[in-house]
Amino acid sequence: MxxxxxxxxxxxxxxxxxxxxxxxxxxxxxxxxxxxxxxEDLVECSECGTFVAKHEAFIKNGKFYCSKECMLKG
Ligand SMILES: [Zn+2]
Structure with missing residues (x-):
């Protein structure tokens, strides 16, 4: 068949x-x-303009900063 x-x-x-x-x-x-x-999520520092990873950034008054020094200036 x-x-x-x-x-x-x-x-x-x-x-x-x-x-x-x-x-x-x-x-x-x-x-x-x-x-x-x-x-990867990058944010701009409000003081000096450096781009930094969001989980490493410092936050003050809803603004992102690359370091403690920039955060104290801003
Ligand atoms: Zn900065």
Missing amino acids: ILKWLILGVIVYVVYIAFFKSKSVQNSKGSFDKKDDDS
Whole structure:
């Protein structure tokens, strides 16, 4: 029966395409997650204008400063 082998061939082809598609989706998702790690939040010092990472900045009266000296001046 040729029809039996034809159906089997179609099933194998569909399974192969479904597997290949799901694999490529996982790969694109992985590279998308990597993109988020590169972003860093920088703020400008209100006194001297130096850019400093937000988690390292000094804050006084809602303004950001690069160092304690700038914070005392401003
Ligand atoms: Zn400063």
